[in-house]
Amino acid sequence: MTVFAQILMVAGAAVALLAGIGVLRFSTPYARFHSAGKASPVAFLIVAAGASFELGWDGAAYLVIAAAAMVLTMPVGVHLLFRAVHRTYDNSHLCRDDLAPAEDESPELH
Numbered sequence: 001m002t003v004f005a006q007i008l009m010v011a012g013a014a015v016a017l018l019a020g021i022g023v024l025r026f027s028t029p030y031a032r033f034h035s036a037g038k039a040s041p042v043a044f045l046i047v048a049a050g051a052s053f054e055l056g057w058d059g060a061a062y063l064v065i066a067a068a069a070m071v072l073t074m075p076v077g078v079h080l081l082f083r084a085v086h087r088t089y090d091n092s093h094l095c096r097d098d099l100a101p102a103e104d105e106s107p108e109l110h
Contacts, residue, residue, distance in 0.1 A: 019043065
């Protein structure tokens with residue numbers, strides 16, 4: 001294995017480890033999802049880049065397809081998780097809820 005591929009794979013693993021630590025350390029589900037949702041595709045792309053140097057063109061083509069699928073689907077999945085948490089999580093401790101209906105609007109209009 002080349003040194004450059006090893007460096008990329010270790011760097012990707014380090015990003016994934018930091019995301020895992022962020023998931024454990026952050027207090028709100030919003031911060032946890034943000035940590036996992038932003039770092040996971042980046043970590044995968046770095047590891048895939050390192051693996052593509054080792055596998056050559058044939059393996060790199062499969063990794064590009066996998067990376068494209070992850071980059072396209074991860075934001076949608078994280079958004080759906082955010083939405084589910086927002087509907088079920090107690091948000092009373094937050095300073096401001098931008099997604100709540102305005103106080104002067106009646107609920108019948110929605």
